Amino acid sequence: MLPFHQVVADDFSAVNQLIIDQLHSDVGLVENIGQYLVEAGGKRLRPLIVLLGAKALGYKHQQHLELAAIIEFIHTATLLHDDVVDMSELRRGRPTANANWGNAPSVLVGDFLYSRAFQMMVKIGKMEIMNILADTTNLISEGEVQQLVNAKDPSVGEDSYFSVIHKKTAALFEAAGQCAGVIASGSTEVQHALKQYGYHLGLAFQLIDDALDYEGDAETLGKNVGDDLAEGKPTLPLIFAMKHSSEKDREIIASSIRNGGLDHLSDIVNIVNSSGALSYTKKKAAGHSESAIEQLSILPDSIYKKALIDLAHFAIGRNH
Numbered sequence: 195m196l197p198f199h200q201v202v203a204d205d206f207s208a209v210n211q212l213i214i215d216q217l218h219s220d221v222g223l224v225e226n227i228g229q230y231l232v233e234a235g236g237k238r239l240r241p242l243i244v245l246l247g248a249k250a251l252g253y254k255h256q257q258h259l260e261l262a263a264i265i266e267f268i269h270t271a272t273l274l275h276d277d278v279v280d281m282s283e284l285r286r287g288r289p290t291a292n293a294n295w296g297n298a299p300s301v302l303v304g305d306f307l308y309s310r311a312f313q314m315m316v317k318i319g320k321m322e323i324m325n326i327l328a329d330t331t332n333l334i335s336e337g338e339v340q341q342l343v344n345a346k347d348p349s350v351g352e353d354s355y356f357s358v359i360h361k362k363t364a365a366l367f368e369a370a371g372q373c374a375g376v377i378a379s380g381s382t383e384v385q386h387a388l389k390q391y392g393y394h395l396g397l398a399f400q401l402i403d404d405a406l407d408y409e410g411d412a413e414t415l416g417k418n419v420g421d422d423l424a425e426g427k428p429t430l431p432l433i434f435a436m437k438h439s440s441e442k443d444r445e446i447i448a449s450s451i452r453n454g455g456l457d458h459l460s461d462i463v464n465i466v467n468s469s470g471a472l473s474y475t476k477k478k479a480a481g482h483s484e485s486a487i488e489q490l491s492i493l494p495d496s497i498y499k500k501a502l503i504d505l506a507h508f509a510i511g512r513n514h
Contacts, residue, residue: 337361
């Protein structure tokens with residue numbers, strides 16, 4: 195358990211148990227796939243934002259636990275659907291659900307998790323939270339479609355890239371922060387600050403993910419290095435490298451994006467590194483990490499605020 199998890203260790207354990215309890219289904223396959231996903235672990239950063247944010251505002255009740263589990267269910271549902279769309283075979287160092295059970299069960303269990311999340315939202319009974327999460331899930335879906343449209347298009351620029359990662363990744367971080375403010379009855383200003391914290395943290399997290407795709411190894415990352423390239427995804431390291439490389443190198447990248455596959459992976463890794471694309475991407479991530487921390491100035495000092503700050507530092511200092 196990482197230090198910022200330990201600050202809310204009891205709550206975190208309670209959320210994990212709640213996730214297991216809420217995976218109950220009369221259909222065995224739902225529970226099998228659900229348990230497989232739970233056992234895969236992951237850092238559970240999104241529910242952690244809910245727990246830390248609510249505690250930082252002095253929240254004393256239990257609904258933040260349900261809210262954290264809801265956020266994790268939504269996230270897990272998007273991963274199940276993502277892996278089918280991307281035809282991914284590895285996640286967190288293990289075969290994906292679709293690699294083990296096939297595409298149809300993965301999509302359907304993803305639907306189950308979405309609908310279970312909304313059942314749990316109804317039980318919380320706060321229309322504001324339902325409104326935030328309904329808008330968020332819609333935005334995530336839109337980001338998925340936009341990413342699909344951008345795939346294999348080497349002309350995609352930074353603006354379009356940031357639009358996708360905002361919708362696909364940062365939106366749920368935003369929702370986690372904002373909902374923590376709502377559940378703890380924070381002021382409008384506090385809710386907005388926690389939403390912006392989530393926005394910047396989510397962007398920093400995804401930027402580092404995209405940089406790691408060109409400098410990590412599969413064992414450390416828990417996925418196949420070069421996955422984004424294989425799917426023809428024009429991420430920021432590639433976008434920057436294309437703008438700051440020779441015409442020959444630009445064409446190697448453009449061709450690889452257009453065609454997908456990893457035929458030129460070693461060449462592209464060299465181009466990305468020599469062009470300064472990774473340092474540029476990491477600098478962008480560091481800027482968003484600092485912006486996330488700035489949003490927390492509205493909160494009173496506490497171990498929970500410090501953990502949120504530590505989380506922002508972790509987002510850019512990790513190797514997986």
